[in-house]
Amino acid sequence: MNRFSYARATSVADAIRLHGATPTAQFLAGGTNLVDLMRENVLRPAAVIDINRLPLHDIEPTQQGGLRIGALVTNSQLAWDARVRKRYPLLAQAVLAGASAQIRNAATVGGNLLQRTRCVYFYDPATCCNKRAPGSGCAALDGVNRMHAIFGASEHCIATHPSDMCVALEALDATVHVAGPAGARTLPFGELLRLPGHTPHRETTLGADELITAVELPREGYPRHGVYLKVRDRQSYAFAVVSVGLGLRIEDGVVRAFGCALGGVAHKPWRDRQAEALVTGASVDVALAVERFADALVARADARPGNAFKVDLARRAIMRAFELALAPQADAAGAPDEEDRE
Structure with a gap:
């Protein structure tokens, strides 16, 4: 059994503070990916920070004519929101195409952005995987790679990102709101996730202890086409x-x-x-x-x-x-x- 501490954050600042107290801490929202990884011994966090009580559950209009989606909005809430269905149909379709209805009821927007690859070698601790164990090699290069990358891969990793929602957010030119020890910042969605390069274990451009707080959709949502x-x-x-x-x-x-x-x-x-x-x-x-x-x-x-x-x-x-x-x-x-x- 892998022992870990559990804490429930009361605010965004509190979540960042608690996360920073333990180098291998993980934020917990829906848990639909994190819990699987812990069960498979792929991730062994020393601390789990529950963020479900943070005020990040709303979908609100922005002054620029878009929508701001809180990081704790569930996939089901997002997909069935009338504004999303009418103004951003490709996003609603993408969310409904992902996982099962039960998982969508638990999974969150922020967690969807940060979910890990479903490469079978990443999920098997007995195999070589630079993403799971940097420097160990990539078994997928000469292994079973039917589901793997044809763009942007490297000699260190050819895994793919599994999210449907993220594909829609990239096509829509969404932006991501982040909070961290140095304060809040916003970045284009395309700058959040990284290509593998020489460091496939570094999957995002988030800094230490940063937390995604919202995703913002622009006015342009391609409602007709x-x-x-x-x-x-x-x-x-x-x-x-x-x-x-x-x-x-x-x-x-x-x-x-x-x-x-x-x-x-x-x-x-x-x-x-x-x-x-x-x-x-x-x-x-x-x-x-x-x-x-x-x-x-x-x-x-x-x-x-x-x-x-x-x-x-x-x-x-x-x-x-x-x-x-x-x-x-x-x-x-x-x-x-x-x-x-x-």
Whole structure:
């Protein structure tokens, strides 16, 4: 048995103080990932800081016309919020595509951003994993790597980030609010998660003892042409082989705004803004522009033998997501997943 202390924080400042008192402390919210990791002996925190009583449970409008989502808002609350469903359909669809209804009832927005990879080697302490034990090697490089990264990987790690929500937040240009010993700060969502490089065990740019307090959505949510497409091995409760979060704003036949992020293909949601420039401003044939965008994006892939199929799958998924984004939608958040009909 791994012994650890437990403390319940009464404020954000108190949570930061308690976390700083123990080098290996972990914040506890929904616990849907942390508890699994502790059970598997992948994580052995000396202290667990319960933050569930902090005032971070609200979804509120911002002065800029967006929404501020507290870090302790559950995935279910987020997905079924009327404002999110109407104004940010690709986010609502992404959340409903992740996990089971029971897990979504417990999992939180802040925890979703910080969940760890589901690489089987990371979860097995008997194998080599630079993310779990820096310097030990990466068993996935020459092992079973069907589910692993085709973008942004390194010789030290080819794991993927498992979140569906994060793919949508990247496509939407969300921002993240953080509090820490030095005070509060805000950073673009794309700067929160890191590529593996030489230090795959460092997964975020958060400083020591920093706590995510909220996620902020911009005014632009692609309410008419936003979609999240998830390709997975089974319809219910499975991680993405490839996923696409895509949104367009078209005015007078011209693409005025465009955002696209991929999931299941990199250590973080993958976005290629240089390739997106092929779509933004397109007016003659938007479908052709998206096809060129997809070709340019996958041209930068670096696949392993076990996951080379993802390159063409990603291209086809982008094109299909574009078709769905332009199709009439009866419900802004789309139809419920099969798991929600069970």
